[in-house]
Amino acid sequence: MENGKLSRIEEQFWILNKLDPNNLAYDMLHTFQCDSKLDAKILEKAIYEIVQRHEGLRTIYVEEGTAVYRQILDISREEIKVPEIVYDFPFEKNNLPEELENEVFKSVFNLVVFPLFSIKVFSFSNNVKILTLRHHHIIIDNGAFTVFTNEMYKLYNAYAKNEIPELETVKSQYSRYVELSDEIFQTDKYKEELDKWAKELEPVNNILLPYDNQPENTYELDGATYLFKVDDKDSKCGSRLFDQAVLIRCYLHFCR
Numbered sequence: 098m099e100n101g102k103l104s105r106i107e108e109q110f111w112i113l114n115k116l117d118p119n120n121l122a123y124d125m126l127h128t129f130q131c132d133s134k135l136d137a138k139i140l141e142k143a144i145y146e147i148v149q150r151h152e153g154l155r156t157i158y159v160e161e162g163t164a165v166y167r168q169i170l171d172i173s174r175e176e177i178k179v180p181e182i183v184y185d186f187p188f189e190k191n192n193l194p195e196e197l198e199n200e201v202f203k204s205v206f207n208l209v210v211f212p213l214f215s216i217k218v219f220s221f222s223n224n225v226k227i228l229t230l231r232h233h234h235i236i237i238d239n240g241a242f243t244v245f246t247n248e249m250y251k252l253y254n255a256y257a258k259n260e261i262p263e264l265e266t267v268k269s270q271y272s273r274y275v276e277l278s279d280e281i282f283q284t285d286k287y288k289e290e291l292d293k294w295a296k297e298l299e300p301v302n303n304i305l306l307p308y309d310n311q312p313e314n315t316y317e318l319d320g321a322t323y324l325f326k327v328d329d330k331d332s333k334c335g336s337r338l339f340d341q342a343v344l345i346r347c348y349l350h351f352c353r
Contacts, residue, residue: 103275110233118207129230188221
């Protein structure tokens with residue numbers, strides 16, 4: 098196992114998850130209607146290979162005292178499961194079985210537990226198979242999703258034909274991205290962007306949150322104390338949250 102620091106984007110996701118662990122906003126779902134010959138065991142083998150290739154898929158987020166770090170796990174073949182749920186009735190879009198509804202609408206990921214993705218196959222009597230790929234956005238963004246699905250397709254088809262898959266060597270892991278992003282945040286260009294947005298948003302540096310009698314919620318990250326207090330008596334209760342929002346906005350603007 099390896100431990101490493103979080104990227105700033107990971108910090109944002111982690112903070113949002115701490116605020117509302119049951120929020121499904123960053124649980125991403127993709128569904129595919131597949132060939133009826135899809136073999137879940139072959140798919141498991143392909144997924145395991147992808148997980149071995151990309152450390153982000155083997156990552157969980159661990160707290161120790163006031164510190165939070167990303168932990169890259171060593172994963173065995175037995176830990177990768179692609180369950181297949183078989184039904185004796187046909188697939189109908191307007192009449193989903195309970196297991197599929199739960200996968201689509203009710204599940205939520207825990208950032209401290211592997212895996213932060215879930216793949217299942219739902220088989221129906223009319224030779225329809227539905228593949229669901231669900232993941233937390235903290236480990237797979239749109240670009241990574243394209244890589245994931247392309248590799249899944251290539252590996253599955255190679256293994257199904259008993260061929261050796263041909264994939265390019267992974268040139269960079271996520272930990273390298275964290276190092277590069279830290280370097281970006283030290284550049285004059287980034288600091289100029291940060292100052293620009295801070296000035297533009299200065300008139301709203303205090304956020305008024307609705308009063309709903311929630312208790313104070315405090316925790317620490319890398320020596321900084323975060324206070325989230327939903328209270329009409331303290332107009333500055335969202336100031337730290339606002340600081341985080343500025344960082345998100347500036348980072349996205351800078352990297353376009």
